[in-house]
Amino acid sequence: MEELAKEALARDQADPLARTRELFVLDADTVYLDGNSLGALPRAVEGHLADVVSREWGRLRIRSWTESGWWEMPQRVGELVAPLVGAAPGQVVVGDSTSVNVFKAVVGAVRIAREGDARRDELLVDEATFPTDGYITGSAARLTGCTVRPVAADAVPDAVGPRTAAVLLNHVDYRTGVLNDLPALTAAVHAAGALAVWDLCHSAGALPVGLDAHGVDFALGCTYKFLNGGPGSPAYLYVRAAHQERFETPLPGWNSHADPFAMAPAYEPAAGAARGRVGTPDILSMAALEAALGVWDGVRIEDVRAKSLALTDFFLRCVAAYRKEDGAVRVRSLTPAEPARRGSQVALLCDPAERAEQVMRELIARGVVGDFRRPGVLRFGFTPLYTAFQDVERAARVLGDVIGGPR
Numbered sequence: 001m002e003e004l005a006k007e008a009l010a011r012d013q014a015d016p017l018a019r020t021r022e023l024f025v026l027d028a029d030t031v032y033l034d035g036n037s038l039g040a041l042p043r044a045v046e047g048h049l050a051d052v053v054s055r056e057w058g059r060l061r062i063r064s065w066t067e068s069g070w071w072e073m074p075q076r077v078g079e080l081v082a083p084l085v086g087a088a089p090g091q092v093v094v095g096d097s098t099s100v101n102v103f104k105a106v107v108g109a110v111r112i113a114r115e116g117d118a119r120r121d122e123l124l125v126d127e128a129t130f131p132t133d134g135y136i137t138g139s140a141a142r143l144t145g146c147t148v149r150p151v152a153a154d155a156v157p158d159a160v161g162p163r164t165a166a167v168l169l170n171h172v173d174y175r176t177g178v179l180n181d182l183p184a185l186t187a188a189v190h191a192a193g194a195l196a197v198w199d200l201c202h203s204a205g206a207l208p209v210g211l212d213a214h215g216v217d218f219a220l221g222c223t224y225k226f227l228n229g230g231p232g233s234p235a236y237l238y239v240r241a242a243h244q245e246r247f248e249t250p251l252p253g254w255n256s257h258a259d260p261f262a263m264a265p266a267y268e269p270a271a272g273a274a275r276g277r278v279g280t281p282d283i284l285s286m287a288a289l290e291a292a293l294g295v296w297d298g299v300r301i302e303d304v305r306a307k308s309l310a311l312t313d314f315f316l317r318c319v320a321a322y323r324k325e326d327g328a329v330r331v332r333s334l335t336p337a338e339p340a341r342r343g344s345q346v347a348l349l350c351d352p353a354e355r356a357e358q359v360m361r362e363l364i365a366r367g368v369v370g371d372f373r374r375p376g377v378l379r380f381g382f383t384p385l386y387t388a389f390q391d392v393e394r395a396a397r398v399l400g401d402v403i404g405g406p407r
């Protein structure tokens with residue numbers, strides 16, 4: 001087993017992304033593998049937030065809406081997210097939560113689909129979706145007179161048809177870490193004349209997305225996972241340039257008006273990404289996100305993907321090497337070994353499932369932080385900008401110890 005520790009050291013020494021770890025606040029005695037839920041704190045955030053609070057808010061006060069660029073922040077920070085998801089400028093706006101952006105995107109997509117064919121009255125939703133997407137799509141369906149049909153992502157090409165208005169899919173499954181085939185599924189949705197809406201929460205910042213290249217219609221995601229924006233940091237909405245003129249938001253707040261300060265009684269939508277705004281943006285959270293996105297300077301998402309796959313692959317190998325066949329708890333990976341099907345997390349199903357929560361508690365007590373999802377899944381997220389191969393080896397070794405005791 002010393003071999004694996006030696007390999008981890010050598011791989012860290014050769015890692016072209018090793019320098020970015022220094023940009024984060026981490027502690028030496030903890031292996032943090034929960035960046036797929038809440039990313040670690042980038043060092044630059046604290047000083048930037050202090051300045052925004054003390055100078056921009058404290059001294060400039062109301063002037064900051066113009067002088068500190070607060071008003072334009074949703075679009076400006078959107079332009080920082082755009083290259084990470086493969087979007088040319090002018091298509092991404094930051095604000096609100098993922099849940100709220102699911103609502104804007106799904107209703108917007110239905111309205112556009114109906115312009116083409118008023119009979120389209122069905123929404124397909126990834127049956128394994130993170131719950132909020134399903135709940136919100138259900139409500140969007142009731143409001144637009146659609147029905148919702150949950151389907152497995154792989155079954156979308158067979159299920160989508162002439163009645164389908166839009167399909168909501170998750171790029172990476174939050175529970176299993178399965179990476180869905182965004183190019184192929186988007187193409188299948190389009191072949192049926194419907195629109196594709198993608199939730200990128202678990203892929204943005206971990207792997208290339210290619211929204212423009214693959215013709216995605218709408219996309220949204222949170223910024224507190226692999227984009228490290230902080231707890232509750234604002235989400236983003238992508239509306240493909242070709243749809244922006246026809247995008248009729250279901251939440252036409254005054255910030256999305258063509259001339260907000262006209263305070264006009266009649267609504268006239270803004271052009272471009274600003275149409276996805278609603279009300280006053282949360283400046284402090286958005287400021288934290290803006291500073292956090294600085295860690296991407298000079299980083300290529302392709303390099304991040306290469307390291308992500310190397311980390312998850314190495315973790316699967318280490319887990320296989322360190323687990324004991326006759327241990328108290330057996331684990332089986334729900335995350336595909338096939339790289340093209342793998343996001344940036346590994347989900348291990350415990351047998352017996354009831355032991356999983358206790359296993360994760362024990363791991364955390366021993367300095368390895370992942371999370372637990374019912375009924376018996378241990379989730380480990382790998383953030384290439386700060387996860388080291390030595391972290392991976394240590395996490396698997398501690399896991400082997402925790403699950404390897406007598407039955």
Ligand SMILES: Cc1ncc(COP(=O)(O)O)c(C=O)c1O
Nearest residue numbers: 097098099130132174199201222
């Ligand atoms: C795929 C996915 N969608 C949505 C959310 C959450 O949305 P919100 O930021 O609105 O809580 C999460 C995680 O919390 C998620 O994993």
Ligand SMILES: Nc1c(O)cccc1C(=O)C[C@H](N)C(=O)O
Nearest residue numbers: 036037038130174175201232373
């Ligand atoms: N958004 C979260 C929160 O507000 C509290 C605790 C966890 C979360 C999460 O991000 C959960 C996460 N989306 C998941 O994949 O399970």
